[in-house]
Amino acid sequence: MSKKLEPIPSFKDEAEERAFWESHDSTDYVDWGKAERVVLPNLKPSTTSISLRLPVSLLDRIKVEANKRDVPYQSLIKTWLAEKVG
Template sequence: MSAQDKKPPVFASEAEERAWWEVHDSADHVDWSKAERVRMPALKPSSASISLRLPVALLERIKIAANKRDMPYQSLIKAWLAEKADTAPEKAEQG
């Protein structure tokens, strides 16, 4: 039986589909030899808007630092948070 003959089921939800694919091999259902590379330049990662209160002096220092790097201050804040999150030790690992 070829991959084309073995279609995946119709799913009621994304969660149901995710659970199904976690235990099934896509090679049994998709002919990957016919796959084509695609570009999605308009695809952006999802984000959430938050409100964050900062002391005015701190915000001004961040804006100056961002200006020196020629980048928006919100992008600099995101970069710093991502960097810190990636290097922060996990509490569970500490003991």
């Protein structure tokens, strides 16, 4: 037996909606059993800046390799890290 769902109210802004969902259980409003997986191909992953100390000679070699590939050296480092970590 499925339970009767409450209608989702209208909200004047995102802050009001956020406050509502902080104090209400979504299972009273949404049948999660009917949910479908969504793919968002254009969504960029979150990034964060880090500080990494490298020997000058290593950084110079990385920059040479990046120049050969016509890509920014930081992008090349990210690519290499992603390949290594898998």
